[in-house]
Amino acid sequence: MKKIVIYSSKTGFTKQYANWIAKELNCEAISLHEVTKESLKPYHTVIYGGGITAGQIGGLKKFKNIMLEHSDKQIFVFATGATPMENKENLKGIINANFTQEEKVRIPFYYFQSGINYENMKLGGKMVLRILAVMLEKKKNKTKDEIDLIQALRKSNDCSNISHIIPLVDKVRRESNEKTSAS
The missing domain is CATH 1.10.287 (Helix Hairpins)
Incomplete structure (x- = not known):
């Protein structure tokens, strides 16, 4: 199952996480600016990441618009921000501000603390x-x-940690294995 990591990064933290994820999953990480609807056709799993600004995941609306024609793809989303990962209220706010009820059920979401640059x-x-x-x-x-x-x-501070990606990477691997064995 072919995978790709797409990211929108303003200060470099999201790009760093995207590259870590891509390396772990042995796939490519590319900027959202390089993505077209056509370029995603060969991929089965698409992982998107963006930084949080005022509660919004950067580039997510554009990503969702691109993905409208790819309902057959498995989608994962992650966001990076300065707020500690333990802050559950902040996490709920991010999810509610960025996802519809249907998307909350269908799209696994992960938050990774990054920092301020x-x-x-x-x-x-x-x-x-x-x-x-x-x-x-x-x-x-x-x-x-x-x-x-x-x-x-x-x-400026950097709280990024490669270990934060483990739950996402594990979930992608499990889902990919399930799809492969079902085929």
Whole structure:
């Protein structure tokens, strides 16, 4: 079963995760900018990843539009962001903001903590994060998550870890084996 990893990356974290996944699955990782409806025909499994910005998975709408003509494909989606993976409320918000009820059932979703890379960010993104940090610092009675977020927002940081991809890679392998044995 032929697989491909497609990604949309602004600061490099999603690209890093896409490359790790592709290496583990022995397949190619390409930017969403290179993808056309036609180019996906040979693939059975398509894994998409994008970074989180204001709760939205980058490039996901474009990816979904491309995939409309490929309903026969097995799809997996992952997102990367600065928020710790343990923050279940954040995860629920991301899922609800990006997937329909039907997609929540059909498309396995994974979230990987990455980090913040101010050096690769555009000015608008930098400003939003700086404003968020100031707002959180002024807040009284901060939660532990808010205190941790303030620390994380102060400077560039990288929490990426190849071990985060294991559940996704294992699921893709299991699903591919099931499809192969059913054929």
